[in-house]
Amino acid sequence: MKIGFIGCGNMGEAILGAVHRKHVCLACEPRAERQKALRKRYKVVFGMLSDVVRASDLVILAVKPQDLPDVLAEMRTLPLKGKIIVSIAAGITTKAIDRALRGAKIVRVMPNLPALIGEGVSGLCAGGRATSKDLAVARRIFDAVGSTVVVKEKMLDAVTAVSGSGPAYVFLFAEAMMKAARRLGFSEAEAKALVYGTLLGSTHMLAKSPDSAEDLRLKVTSKGGTTQAATDVFLRKDILGMFEQALAAACHRARELSK
Numbered sequence: 501m502k503i504g505f506i507g508c509g510n511m512g513e514a515i516l517g518a519v520h521r522k523h524v525c526l527a528c529e530p531r532a533e534r535q536k537a538l539r540k541r542y543k544v545v546f547g548m549l550s551d552v553v554r555a556s557d558l559v560i561l562a563v564k565p566q567d568l569p570d571v572l573a574e575m576r577t578l579p580l581k582g583k584i585i586v587s588i589a590a591g592i593t594t595k596a597i598d599r600a601l602r603g604a605k606i607v608r609v610m611p612n613l614p615a616l617i618g619e620g621v622s623g624l625c626a627g628g629r630a631t632s633k634d635l636a637v638a639r640r641i642f643d644a645v646g647s648t649v650v651v652k653e654k655m656l657d658a659v660t661a662v663s664g665s666g667p668a669y670v671f672l673f674a675e676a677m678m679k680a681a682r683r684l685g686f687s688e689a690e691a692k693a694l695v696y697g698t699l700l701g702s703t704h705m706l707a708k709s710p711d712s713a714e715d716l717r718l719k720v721t722s723k724g725g726t727t728q729a730a731t732d733v734f735l736r737k738d739i740l741g742m743f744e745q746a747l748a749a750a751c752h753r754a755r756e757l758s759k
Contacts, residue, residue, distance in 0.1 A: 504556030594627030
């Protein structure tokens, strides 16, 4: 399959790096220095947007949301019937893209930052013309940079709130633990080893265990012990309610941006 990339920023490069050995990859990237860097790392042919789109079976729109309207305007007159167009631009619906690109089969994807290291999770939904087969083709591409979940498009804003923005919540938690560890007297290096190691081991355990997150938390929480002393503080401050409010705010903002 020939895969075209319109834009090759960090996310575009992550996908390119995962698929370039199995597929013919073409790209439209206006920055000469960026082209030079990507040529050194991957098997990729650069060209004008129109040439890349014409030559590709599947086109990934890996540009910023504010740049997408100009890209769609340039693609509007190109022969698109039968092509799969995958957009990773946040907040731009499949209907909006379909109005600009009549005849194309649209798939919308919300990846997240860990895709840059091959451990992302992406939510996918199909537009009106895209078939289950088209969705499966797109899904295989994003499975190469992590895992995937297929949802209805009405849920994609919630995907943005949970997994799209989710890495920032984890980083914020790590930031808070680091600061607290430093206040207890640890050096930066010691705090990093303890906090990062704890987060890494705990998330691996969560992924591999048949137990829920709540069950694992209770297993490590002895009554009257040190862990309960800490978790009681979190629960008194309503950390569960904070997360509900935070994700609801992120979802609401995603819906505002989609209008």
